[in-house]
Amino acid sequence: MKIKSILIANRGEIAIRIMRTARRMGIRTYAIKTAKEPSAWYLDEADDIIDFSESLSDTPEFLDIERIIHAVRENNIDAVHPGYGFLAENPIFARRCEEENINFIGPSSGVIYNMGNKTVAKDIARKNNVPLLRGSKGTLLNADYARRFANAIGYPVILKAAAGGGGRGMRVAENEEEVERMYNLASNESAKAFNDPAMFIEKYVAEPRHIEFQILADKHGNIVHLGERECSIQRKHQKLIEESPSPALDPELREEMGNAAVDIAKGVGYFSAGTVEFLLDADRKFYFMEMNTRIQVEHPVTEMVTGIDLIEQMIRVAQGEKLLFAQKDIRLKGHAIEFRINAEDVQSGFSPSLGTIEKISWPESKNVRVDTGVHDGSVITPYYDSMIAKLIVYGEDREKALQESSNAIRKFWIKGTKTTLSFCRAVLQNRNFRKGYFNTSFLSSELKIHYHSEPEEEMLAAFFAIYDFARDLEEAEGKKLNVDKGKNITPWLLNKRLR
Amino acid sequence: MDVNGRNFKKFLERQQIFESQYDAESKKKQHAKGKLTARERIAILFDENTFEEVDAYVSSAKSEGDFGKIKGSFGDGVIIGHGQVHGRLVFAYAQDFNIMGGSLGSIHAAKIMKLQDMALKMGAPIIGLIDSGGARIQEGVASLAGYAGIFYRNVQASGVIPQISVILGPAAGGAVYSPSITDYVFMTNKTSYMFVTGPNVVKEVLNEDVTFDDLGGAEVHAKKSGVAQMIFEDEENTLMGVRRLISYLPSNNLENCPETEPDDDETRDVEEKLRDIVPDDANKPYDVKDVINLIVDKRSFYEISERFAQNLVVGFGRLDGKVIGIIANQPKVLAGTLDIDSSTKGARFIRFCDSFNIPLLTLEDVPGFLPGIDQEHSGIIRHGAKLLYAYADATVPRITVILRKSYGGAYCVMNSKNLGGDFNFAWPTAEIAVMGPEGAVAILYRKELAASEDPARLKKELAVKYRDEIANPYVADEKGFIDEVIDPSFTRKKLKSAFLALENKYVTNPTRKHGNIPL
C-alpha cells in the first residue's frame, strides 16, 4: 500500500533527513512540536506540525506511545518513522502500530523484541553458527552472581544492560574488586535510561575493532548487505567517527562477515534496514555482538559509498515493494568518513556543553555532506543527546577522503558552544589513524591529548585575551568623561536634590 | 634665597629623613608579602603626577609612661592627600604598614579626620587604602577616640560624597567599621583580611581552629558575608577597579554623573537577540546579565557584589553615555527568588543610587520570595521590607521592565507602578499575577481537582487557561499597571527615551528629619 503521509516520531537532524527523502517521494510529513525546543529547525522542514507543547503527563513526548498513536489516528497519517533512539527499538510501540493498522517503517514488533533482548539475539546467532563471545546466557540476578560468573570466564569482563544501547549501562571490570561497583553503576544507569536494571555479562575482548554491517531486506525474503562501517573510534562506547569501507577488511573477510550478518537477519525474518554489529579482534576473528533494528546515526557513510538512499529503501520496503537490486549489484565505490560533531567539552573529559549555537557554517562542496538539526540561534538543551551535526566527507580513496576531511573541518566554524571538532582534528593528525591502524582503545591508548591545537594558536588566543582586557581598561580609562554638565544644575534640580 | 643657608638646609635634612622612611628595604618587605607599598598604591590609583601629599611631616605622639616605646616617625604611618582620577578631584589616605604596622595612633587618626573634613567641604570622593595592624596599643584611649572620630565623619559624609574603602592588608577590630559604613569595600584576595575578632580570639573563646582566610578573607566577605562588594586577584587590578567605579560616580550628591560620548551606533537600538533570550518554558533559567549587556552600552556594565546573593544582580551601566543603576533578578540562581541577602544587597544599592541621583532600571523576573523556615526565622519579613522601603523612598527616575515572572508580594516590591515606578514596561513573555499557575489552580479548583479522575491532566489544562486569562501582561496593561507592553528587541530604544523624559523628574517627600527604614 502506498504511503501518502508519515509522522516522524523524532527530532533534530534525523527528522530533517527523513523529511527530505519523504518530500522527494511526494509524501506529506508531520513533525511533533515539544515545549523543550519549540522553535527547532526540524519543525520548519515539516509540512505539518502536531503540537505536543502542553505536557499532559510525565512521559517525555517522543516516548509517549499512546499520545503518538492518537495523533496519527486523529490526523489520518499512514505511517510512522521512528528514526533512531526514542521509540525506534521499542517493540511495544511497533506492536501498537500493527494493532492500529499504522505502517511502522521498520521491522516487525516480534523481530524488534527478539533482537532487543540481547540474550534472545545471541540464541539466534548461535543457531545460525555465527561466532559469539563467552558470556552469561540470561540476565544476572545480582552483583554477587556477576562476580562469580566473571571469575569463571576470566577477566576482563564487560557488564551490559540487557536493554542497553548507545553506550549507556555498560561497564568494563578489570578484576574481581571492580565487578560489584561496575555492576551497580551500569545497572543504575540502565534503570534510569531504559527502566530496566537487568544486566548480562560477557568476556571482554581487549582492543577490538567495532565493525558493523548494513542490512537491507524486503518483506518478500530478499536480503542484501551494503558493506560495513568501521566504528572503532569511540569514547566510552559512544561512536565518534565512522567510515566505510573499513581499512581492516579485505574482500574475503568482508564476504564472510557480510554473509554472517545476512544469515542472522534471515534467521529472524528481518525486513527493513538494520545493522549487525561485530567485534573484530587482533587475529581478525569476528564475534557477533548485537543487531540494531533501526536506521543508524552513521548510515550516511554507507549511502555515500553505495549511492543508495536508505530512508527511501525503508519506506519502499514498508510499502511492500521488492528490493530492486541483489547482492551482486552492490558495489562499494570510494571512501566516506563521518565525524560526529557534539556539543561537548573535549578538554574537560567530553562533558556536555550547553548553550546557544550563535553561528554555524561549513564549506559547501560536492564531497561534503552535513546532516544537522541546528542553525544560527538554536539552543542546545539538556533534554536530548549532545550531537549537533554530522559531517560526512567523501573521497575516491581513504587518503583523499582524509585530506578532504582536514580541509572541511578547518572551515567548519561553530560559535557559541564547545564542540568535538578539535577532537576530530586531533584524530586526523594521528599517524596511526591515517594509516588505518586503530581499534576501540584508540582514545585511551593512542590519543593521549584529545584535542589538537597548533603551537601558534595559543599565542593568538593569548593576544586576543590581552586585547580584550586592554579594551576593557580603555573603556574605563580612555573615554572622555563629561563632568562639566553636572555643574550646570538648574534651580529646579537643585531644589529636588536638597529635599 | 640661599640654598646653602640654614633654613634651606633644615628643609633638605627633614626631607632626607622623610624619604628614608620609604627606602628600598621597606619596599622589599612589603613586596615580600605580595603587597605594594603605600606610595606605589597611590601612584596606581591616581592619574600620573597629580597626587599632592598633605601633612607629611606631622610627628607621632609621645608614649605615655614606659609601656612600650613609640618609634617616632614623620607622618605617623598614613599618607593623606588629594589628586585626580580621570581628571577629577579625589581625596585619599593610604595607611603604611611599614611604619609601626600602619597602627592607628592619635595623630594618624587626626590626619584621616582632617582629610575627611576636607573631602566633605570640597564635595569630592574619599578613598581609604587600608593596611593596618589596628589601634596603637601604646596610645590607649587616644587611638580609640581616633577611630570614633573617623566613624562619625564617615556617617556625616554618607550620601554626600562617595566613600570607598580598599582593604589591602589586615583590618581588624574597630578598624572594620569605617569600611562597613562607606559605600563600597574593595578587597584583594589572599592578602587582605577583615574581622572583628581574629582567629586567636576564636581559638581562645570557642576553641575552634580557623585560618585568617577562612575567617575573614576576601572570598568569605565577597561570597558569604557580603561585606566586600568587589574583590580582585591582585592590587593593581583592585586599584584599577576603584578607578573604574569612580568613572560612574558623581563627586557629590549635587552633581550629575559623568557622561561619556556614546560610541554605540543606532543599530544597537534594535537588538533581535533580546527576543530569543527568555525561554518559552517558564521554568527554564537564563542569564539576566545577557539581557543587561544587550541593553546597556557595549562594555559598560560594571557589576557590584558579583558573588554575594547572586540571585539579584546589581551594578552600573551606561545608556547612551548616561549612568544608570541596574537591579535585576537572576533566574539562573535560585530561580531569581528574593531572599534575605538579595533584599539587603538590592536595598543598599538603591539607597546609594538615590543618594547620588543615579536613575534606576529594574529588570524583573521573580517568582516570589524564597520560602523556608530558615528564611522566615531569620527575618525575611524585616529584610524584604528594606528593599521595598528603599524603592518607595527613592526619588530618582525609576523604570521597570518585567521580563517574565512577576508574582505576588515580589511584584509589589520590585518597583511596581503603585510603589512609584515612573515607567513600567513588560515584555510579551511577562506573567503578572498573585501567584504562579500551579499554585493558583490548586487553590481555586481544589474541589474539582479532588473529584477529577486524572487530576494531573486537569491541573495542567487549568494552568494553561490561567496563563491565557490571568498570568499575562495584557491584564495589567489594560488596567494601567503597566505603561506599555514592548517588543523586547526595542528595549534599549524605549529605555533611552524614557530616561530622557525623566531627566528632570522632581518629587517631594514630606519634610522630616529622616525616615525610619526597617534596619
Next chain:
Amino acid sequence: MWIRERILPPGYLINVYDNRSVMAEKNKGAKNTRKSRMIALSSTEKEYVFTNPLDRKVKYMGETLQIKLYEDPNGFSYVLWKNKKYPLEIIEKNQNRYTVMLNGVWHSFTIETPFSLKRKKFLESQAGTSSSVTIDAPMPGKIVEVLVEEGADVKAGEPILILEAMKMQNEISSHVDGVIRKIAIRQNDSVMKDDLLIEIEKH
C-alpha cells in the same frame, strides 16, 4: 578610535587604531593602557608577553607582529595570521581571567602585569606548604552518590562521587593522593558549574 564592534561591511577589521582621534578624546592624565606591557599566563604556566596590545604595532616577546582581527558578515570573529583564518570567541571572562576559544580549542589565561605576575609566583611559592586541592563541579548536575567520607584516604584516579548530567552518570575521581578534608555537598544536591564539591588534603 574604536568605531564599533558590530560590523557592517564584509570582513571588517576590528583592531584599527587611529592615534589622533584617541588622543584628542582622552582624559587628561588618564592611565596610558596602550603602552603597557601585559602578560597572558596560560593554564600551563606559559607566559605570553605583549606590549602595546591596542596598537597597530603589537610587540610580542620583543618582535613586532601583524595580527589582524576581523568580524565577518556572518558574525564570526576571526584572526588573520600568516594568511590563515582562525575563528575565535571569548567564552568566559571574569576580571583578569579569560577563556578564549580559538579554532575549536579553548585556552585559559590570566592577564598579568609584570608586578602582579611576580606577586602571583611569590604567593604560589608560599602556598607550596599548604596542600589542599579542591574538586569543583565540571558541569551543572545532580549529585547521585558520594562515595567517600570525610577523613577517608583516597588515591589518584579513585572515584569519589557520581554526578548526573544529561542523563549520564559521571564518575568524578580524585586527581591526587590524599585525605578527604571536607565534603561540601550531599546526595541529591543540585550543583552549578564550578561549585566546590570536595576538598582533599594532599599527601
